[in-house]
Amino acid sequence: MTQLDYPATESGGRQPVRGSRLTRRRRVLLSVGVAAALLAVGGLIGASFVKSPQQLAADTGAPPATVVTAPVVSQVLTSSVQMRGVVYPTAQYDVYVSASSSGTGSSAASGSSASSSAGASTGAVYVTKSEVAAGDTVTNGEQLAELDGAPLFVLAGPVPAWRDLTPGESGPDVTELQNALASLGFYDGGDTSGYFGPATQDAVAAYYEHLGYTPPADGGVPAADVVFLPSLPARVLAVNGTTGQQPGQPFLELAARSSLALTGELPPAYVGQVRPGLSVSVYDEVTGIHATGKVADLGAATTTVPTGTVVDIGSGAASASQAASASSASSASSDSQGNSGSSGTAPATFIPLAVRPTHPLAPALNGENVLITVQTGQTEGPVLTVPVAAIVTSASGTTYVTVVGANGRQAGIPVTTGISENGYVQVTPAKPGMLAAGDRVVVSG
Numbered sequence: 103m104t105q106l107d108y109p110a111t112e113s114g115g116r117q118p119v120r121g122s123r124l125t126r127r128r129r130v131l132l133s134v135g136v137a138a139a140l141l142a143v144g145g146l147i148g149a150s151f152v153k154s155p156q157q158l159a160a161d162t163g164a165p166p167a168t169v170v171t172a173p174v175v176s177q178v179l180t181s182s183v184q185m186r187g188v189v190y191p192t193a194q195y196d197v198y199v200s201a202s203s204s205g206t207g208s209s210a211a212s213g214s215s216a217s218s219s220a221g222a223s224t225g226a227v228y229v230t231k232s233e234v235a236a237g238d239t240v241t242n243g244e245q246l247a248e249l250d251g252a253p254l255f256v257l258a259g260p261v262p263a264w265r266d267l268t269p270g271e272s273g274p275d276v277t278e279l280q281n282a283l284a285s286l287g288f289y290d291g292g293d294t295s296g297y298f299g300p301a302t303q304d305a306v307a308a309y310y311e312h313l314g315y316t317p318p319a320d321g322g323v324p325a326a327d328v329v330f331l332p333s334l335p336a337r338v339l340a341v342n343g344t345t346g347q348q349p350g351q352p353f354l355e356l357a358a359r360s361s362l363a364l365t366g367e368l369p370p371a372y373v374g375q376v377r378p379g380l381s382v383s384v385y386d387e388v389t390g391i392h393a394t395g396k397v398a399d400l401g402a403a404t405t406t407v408p409t410g411t412v413v414d415i416g417s418g419a420a421s422a423s424q425a426a427s428a429s430s431a432s433s434a435s436s437d438s439q440g441n442s443g444s445s446g447t448a449p450a451t452f453i454p455l456a457v458r459p460t461h462p463l464a465p466a467l468n469g470e471n472v473l474i475t476v477q478t479g480q481t482e483g484p485v486l487t488v489p490v491a492a493i494v495t496s497a498s499g500t501t502y503v504t505v506v507g508a509n510g511r512q513a514g515i516p517v518t519t520g521i522s523e524n525g526y527v528q529v530t531p532a533k534p535g536m537l538a539a540g541d542r543v544v545v546s547g
Contacts, residue, residue: 178480191358490522490525
């Protein structure tokens with residue numbers, strides 16, 4: 103039998119020691135396990151902070167480049183050139199009045215006297231009634247105003263009112279008076295055409311009474327009372343003077359209603375792209391009005407903004423013209439004495455581009471600075487187009503686009519470019535079938 107060793111007790115006896123050895127052995131094993139666990143955790147933690155040079159370079163390097171693409175689109179493209187332009191009357195009629203020519207012999211129907219001597223003696227004419235305003239349309243026979251109690255009216259005719267028309271006179275101005283009164287229903291013949299006879303005098307009297315005025319004492323039409331215009335209806339551009347005021351010079355500014363013209367200011371660099379007959383669109387940002395037309399003509403390079411012809415009519419036109427000439431001469435003299443060194447910027451040179459509107463321009467466009475777009479070309483049906491940013495030209499001069507396939511692979515496709523519009527450009531692949539609508543092309547990256 104195996105003999106067991108027992109430790110001695112206080113009483114001299116011996117006790118067994120087997121349980122103590124097992125406990126110590128367990129403690130050792132537990133300590134070893136804890137230490138191993140701590141080493142494992144420490145290794146994991148250390149591994150997370152300790153990296154190889156290759157890993158460090160990968161972690162700190164730039165992210166992979168991304169590629170931005172856009173689809174190839176099949177569409178119709180139209181190329182265009184834009185410019186500014188001014189709407190103005192082709193012919194403007196400025197009506198002048200003067201003290202020496204007002205109210206010759208006619209008086210208001212109410213009975214108040216309105217003789218020319220009153221205006222002449224005071225040296226001034228006053229507007230006693232205003233019948234029209236800027237923007238109004240006037241027609242044959244319509245009264246425009248009342249000056250010193252006498253009517254001012256408009257009649258159709260190409261010959262300006264340069265003299266008083268009285269019984270016994272003859273000439274083309276008498277003919278136009280007869281024609282104008284006949285169109286109004288006041289004259290039905292009876293006198294030789296161009297001769298101011300009794301029938302014409304009766305027609306004049308009936309017309310004055312129609313307006314509400316006593317006919318002139320001499321039976322004729324004072325030059326101060328009538329404005330002959332070669333084209334009616336006409337539009338009132340401005341009225342310079344209201345009731346109780348002296349009329350401005352000019353008193354009235356009139357233009358034929360359908361005589362508005364439009365000239366664009368084409369930059370010289372684009373003159374090779376524009377020719378007569380091309381379609382034009384017009385837009386006014388102020389009024390919101392749209393219009394269309396064609397390029398009518400291209401002029402010589404200039405710096406002068408185009409304007410229409412201004413025709414001065416009325417007995418006060420000559421004196422007003424003399425005053426304007428004197429003022430211009432004075433201004434020129436002043437400039438020559440030291441104002442020639444102005445620091446103003448020289449006006450830009452442009453090519454006048456005359457536009458022929460499809461329909462008469464709206465009166466509200468008169469004087470407006472509008473946007474003109476000329477369509478310089480258009481593709482014949484839908485074509486393949488890509489964003490302009492997708493076009494690449496190599497050092498050898500080859501133009502191409504980069505197509506990205508479904509697998510991400512990129513391939514350069516040589517193309518020929520065409521019309522461009524709104525950021526897109528027409529492209530034709532060097533070989534048919536190499537490019538199709540829906541393909542994705544690289545635009546950046």
